[in-house]
Amino acid sequence: MIDPRTLRDDPDVVRASQRARGEDEGVVDKLLSLDSRRRSSIAAADKLRAEQKSLGKLIPKAQGDERAELLAKAKDLAAQVKTAEVEQTEASEEFEQLHRLVPNLVHPDAPEGGEDDYxxxxxxxxxxxxxxxxxxxxxxxxxxxxxxxxxxxxxxxxxxxxxxxxxxxxxxxxxxxxxxxxxxxxxxxxxxxxxxxxxxxxxxxxxxxxxxxxxxxxxxxxxxxxxxxxxxxxxxxxxxxxxxxxxxxxxxxxxxxxxxxxxxxxxxxxxxxxxxxxxxxxxxxxxxxxxxxxxxxxxxxxxxxxxxxxxxxxxxxxxxxxxxxxxxxxxxxxxxxxxxxxxxxxxxxxxxxxxxxxxxxxxxxxxxxxxxxxxxxxxxxxxxxxxxxxxxxxxxxxxxxxxxxxxxxxxxxxxxxxxxxx
Structure with a gap:
């Protein structure tokens, strides 16, 4: 697979490589969109897991109504974490599948063209x-x-x-x-x-x-x-x-x-x-x-x-x-x-x-x-x-x-x- 950092930092290089190979350069924008979704879903899931962890430390110390409120909040957070993890998995899998279809970059000095253009x-x-x-x-x-x-x-x-x-x-x-x-x-x-x-x-x-x-x-x-x-x-x-x-x-x-x-x-x-x-x-x-x-x-x-x-x-x-x-x-x-x-x-x-x-x-x-x-x-x-x-x-x-x-x-x-x- 090509380096995801190259995709993010220099997408024009990937586009040029795709054109040189005779491949679809539109895949670059799709990958960038999927990468953005993937990274956002990871960040969102990480944030929710951090909240869940912090909440978990508070529950043992709470009593009465406060404890009941915290438990209800923990239940809601658990559901949010599960949803976020599903989104993270789906986004990562979609990115991975498309990422694997993209061929390697080409050397800038390699001649462009098909089989007879060596x-x-x-x-x-x-x-x-x-x-x-x-x-x-x-x-x-x-x-x-x-x-x-x-x-x-x-x-x-x-x-x-x-x-x-x-x-x-x-x-x-x-x-x-x-x-x-x-x-x-x-x-x-x-x-x-x-x-x-x-x-x-x-x-x-x-x-x-x-x-x-x-x-x-x-x-x-x-x-x-x-x-x-x-x-x-x-x-x-x-x-x-x-x-x-x-x-x-x-x-x-x-x-x-x-x-x-x-x-x-x-x-x-x-x-x-x-x-x-x-x-x-x-x-x-x-x-x-x-x-x-x-x-x-x-x-x-x-x-x-x-x-x-x-x-x-x-x-x-x-x-x-x-x-x-x-x-x-x-x-x-x-x-x-x-x-x-x-x-x-x-x-x-x-x-x-x-x-x-x-x-x-x-x-x-x-x-x-x-x-x-x-x-x-x-x-x-x-x-x-x-x-x-x-x-x-x-x-x-x-x-x-x-x-x-x-x-x-x-x-x-x-x-x-x-x-x-x-």
């Missing part, structure tokens, strides 16, 4: 010019015996698959390389739950505009996560953290599940857009004033991983209308995909400021020992989709694939993946 910050590497017609990743996988889409569909339905043989080895090697890098940079590796409670999923902001993307187990009232960001955000829910030694950094390895609602007909070939994949995700808790610097570090760590797989990529500054509910600013790294002659997202890193932590009750103590809300950030280190970029960019004319040098130790030293028939 700004390219830089290009790294040049797309390779092949002297043969390059194959797409599905054709390469089939030749390598790395993927079985047909049996995946037979077992689980469309957009499911089996990674087989070198396909499974490639994913495990890639994710292990990501964990190795994260650990070397002070992250604590975590294998996280993939089922979470509703309050954790809602706390991270995934049950708002993007709830249609989330799988739900209704009988158990649990949700399947689309990223380990969710359980890692919930890991310290309702806690006060010690950030005296700097940020808390975790690297979560998990299977991820996305319904891909509304994406039918898009990227249905192969494993670019699927319902289940594996990912290593960085997640950080830090002081709010350090969040932007930490965001830059997360992007740098992502670029280090991309350098290890030796693919051309670009970095984009995501437009405000495509940030998602929780992000204040988001940078994506997109790798070149030869078969599509375009760039496709491989990593994403978001600065969520205090938005998620305020919903989940995660705080730290400042230099004066006072509890303050932490900032949270996340960033991708590797996913199943990276296999697409590796295979297509490093393919050879005979369908073999050169293994990037940094990845070779995680594949038992293998330098070239060769077609299964060879």
């Amino acid at each position: 700004v390219v910050l830089k290009h790294v590497g040049e797309p390779k010019k092949f002297d043969f017609e390059p194959k797409d990743h599905l054709e390469l996988c089939e030749g390598l015996g790395a993927l079985d889409m047909e049996r995946g569909a037979k077992v689980s339905g469309s957009r499911f698959y089996f990674l087989t043989g070198v396909g499974a080895q490639l994913q495990l090697g890639l994710l292990n390389m990501a964990i190795a890098q994260a650990t070397a940079n002070g992250f604590t590796p975590m294998i996280t739950p993939t089922l979470v409670r509703p309050e954790i999923m809602a706390g991270t902001g995934f049950l708002g505009a993007h709830s249609s993307e989330v799988y739900r187990l209704r009988d158990d009232d649990l949700y399947l996560v689309g990223t380990s960001e969710v359980p890692l955000a919930g890991y310290h829910a309702d806690e006060i953290l010690d950030l005296g030694d700097g940020p808390k950094r975790y690297a979560g390895w998990s299977s991820c599940y996305r319904r891909e609602a509304g994406s039918y007909g898009k990227d249905t070939r192969g494993i670019i857009r699927v319902h289940q994949f594996d990912k290593v995700e960085m997640f950080v808790y830090t002081r709010p004033e350090d969040a932007e610097a930490e965001h830059a570090r997360l992007l740098d760590w992502e670029e280090q991983m991309l350098a290890k797989i030796e693919v051309p990529y670009r970095v984009i500054d995501t437009a405000t209308g495509d940030l998602g509910t929780s992000a204040y600013r988001k940078f994506d790294c997109e790798a070149w995909v030869p078969s599509q002659q375009t760039y496709r997202e491989l990593t994403s890193t978001s600065n969520c400021t205090t938005f998620q932590a305020r919903r989940l009750g995660i705080r730290y103590r400042d230099d004066d020992g006072r509890p303050q809300t932490v900032a949270t950030l996340n960033g991708t280190l590797a996913t199943t989709r990276w296999i697409v970029a590796i295979l297509e960019n490093h393919q050879l004319e005979d369908g073999s694939v050169r293994v990037p040098e940094a990845l070779r130790p995680f594949l038992g030293g293998t330098e070239v993946l060769t077609p299964a028939s060879k």
Whole structure:
């Protein structure tokens, strides 16, 4: 949730953020009205409770008619307190419900617009010019015996698959390389739950505009996560953290599940857009004033991983209308995909400021020992989709694939993946 003090002290900032996101700015005035009602009802209830307490001290000392009068007054006050508390509860709940629907503020430098209005910050590497017609990743996988889409569909339905043989080895090697890098940079590796409670999923902001993307187990009232960001955000829910030694950094390895609602007909070939994949995700808790610097570090760590797989990529500054509910600013790294002659997202890193932590009750103590809300950030280190970029960019004319040098130790030293028939 956004800070209520920002709403009260600088509502124009919230209005501008809503406009930039393409959201209703009228919600700001509704929230201000509800906040005023909520605070007035709290003050009124507190005043009545104070009167009730003072009266309660007088009754034992009173006698006769005075006592009877005080008891009658106490009865009337009790009824008033009950009414005031009902009003306080209703006003607070109405404010809370609307407050939770408002997305995070946006960074003033984030480009405005929708999905196609991103700004390219830089290009790294040049797309390779092949002297043969390059194959797409599905054709390469089939030749390598790395993927079985047909049996995946037979077992689980469309957009499911089996990674087989070198396909499974490639994913495990890639994710292990990501964990190795994260650990070397002070992250604590975590294998996280993939089922979470509703309050954790809602706390991270995934049950708002993007709830249609989330799988739900209704009988158990649990949700399947689309990223380990969710359980890692919930890991310290309702806690006060010690950030005296700097940020808390975790690297979560998990299977991820996305319904891909509304994406039918898009990227249905192969494993670019699927319902289940594996990912290593960085997640950080830090002081709010350090969040932007930490965001830059997360992007740098992502670029280090991309350098290890030796693919051309670009970095984009995501437009405000495509940030998602929780992000204040988001940078994506997109790798070149030869078969599509375009760039496709491989990593994403978001600065969520205090938005998620305020919903989940995660705080730290400042230099004066006072509890303050932490900032949270996340960033991708590797996913199943990276296999697409590796295979297509490093393919050879005979369908073999050169293994990037940094990845070779995680594949038992293998330098070239060769077609299964060879």
